[in-house]
Amino acid sequence: MPDGHAKPASTALSRFTVLDLTRVRSGPTCVRQLADWGADVIKIEMPPALDEGDPMGGPRHGSDFQNLHRNKRAMTLNLKSPDGVALLKKLAAKADVIVENFRPDVKTRLGIDYEAMAAVNPRLVYASISGFGQDGPYAGRPGFDQIAQGMGGLMSITGLPDQGPVRVGIPIADLCAGIFAAQGILVALLEREVSGKGQWVQSSLLQAQIFMLDFQASRWLMQGEVPKQAGNNHPTSIPTGVFKTSDGYMNIAATGQKIWQRFCQVLGKPEWLTDERYATAASRSQNRDALNAEIEAVTLTDTMANWVSRLNEAGVPCGPIYKVDEMFADPQVQHLGIAQKLNGGNKGEVAYVGQPIKLSRTPSHIVSHPPELGQNTDEILLDLGIDKAAIDDLRARQVI
Template structure:
């Protein structure tokens, strides 16, 4: 059965991670991706084309190497844009306008196209001209001020959370605009930024300030407002326990064999438990470290208390539920043979997406892409003669 986005053509001008994250969603669900790269490109990572990052981000794509600074290259690009449904880019704001491939120029040749952008800080405003990367947005967007243990200073999150979130949100925006196009027949411009994505992801920590004036601080592994909810030691490895509601707190005390905690005046309300969190956490830790993690997880699960181990990445992929969910795709790759990548987290019943091709050779699909855009063999050769079209990597 064709995948949901089968027949959709996407022009991919993305670099680094945020833009490619958006395009990866579209590629995994059947869109045909025409990745437009400058001749000699290393995919914006400065590392090997077949390195782990590129293989995971640029699967299921075709490649054409076009010099957009060359008039003939730009003209060829506009031919591609006339055939495409979506264009995704995450250049600095000024670059697309300098190349004369901004939303207005593309709409002139294809008013049905959905033009999608990610920037560091927004398409307009005092920071619009700045380049942005994930960690800068983590700091400016407040995340580093609430991550890590109190008194230890700012701490980045261990994944590029802004890049990934901005890419995920832009993919959602693209699908909304495509849905609207079904009604109007016209495409348009959709965009987000790392900073917007980060402020959005502050979520309840933001509304604590907006509604109550509370400026959240660092809470380490503890939940900012609910107690007990955090990491506790066991005899072999740390575990997460979430028992903050009145009912779960009562059940948890009984599982621990510490009904006396229920009679402790300062621990009888959620606010009281949070106010006395250091003493409460120390008391819980004294109990949990007496037995191994599997014992606690079995007992707590039986009692209906959310819990789980703190796994390293090797343990994640050894976990039976992760294996059951099939979170690894073994992707065919013409140069590596096979590569393990993370599968899409989306499940659409009746469809089975996968990786049908690995990272394309630079410019390796140029002839086919240009032919689909309506260029003849002689026109393609003429384009190559101008130096605007890069030769396929060998």
């Protein structure tokens, strides 16, 4: 459990120990899911003299790194050293899960691949996240979120029509690959209860990005349609999009005939219901640009707050478009409590983005700030039965 706390982040996964060999984002995202639900996560990093930092992860005490690595313990271990690998195997013999996001050939070269670790502990669930998969023609390529966004088709459908490819404003391939890997780990742990055996869980940025295309991918696979950029308009449900008001912008989703009817009444345009250009979903799709212009001419006559209130009261999905600070100030967001504050140490009060899932009996909490480099090395090794003299020797030889 996190250092200095009497209880884990949750009791849901507190019986599991996870060895975290990950860096940057996709791997830490995966492990964060396990740590936030109470697993005893041990973040393993190179000793200080050998550490090259966490590329793309920002400084250790920056907001990005801190949000990714809460609720963990940390130790240093030189995996390029035979003694370091031996210690990792000793840890793995008692662990439940290993998560890594090395390039596929690196773990084999270090001697810490799935086969090597399963030989030590057949019950081990070993999760690997890569850019393109563990094998195949691109397996050796370095993975990067924006590359996966492009190759996974997302950038071709993001942005305004004919704008050219546009990246999404978050590292969505990284994040989804990590979340899917965490889901795979949980599935494998559930299966282990039946078989008694661990297995190799694999996810990649490319696979995750393709899966997230969802209906846009199935449009091609099942209907032979190549989706295009639709900007703020929904590609198939019309009218859905961004509309300007007298003091800002809002989203409206007036999809389906019943909602469309209510929408026309609220806007004071019952004549649209019989206008042949807008009367059916098909005709609205065909005349989308003209319809959007007519809608915006009406929405410009009142404030965003008034429209959001009136449309929602009528059962028409509608919402403001917030900046991030405005989003966290929203009463519903505050009620949900997704921004979790933690006091402690010399950090003062820090707010983290909490889990978006609620469990009634075993909720998730932020219980510890991210550990310093190697903060828990000694206690973890002492738990393994390694005495203080041996620990001092390992440190002197830069094994830890």
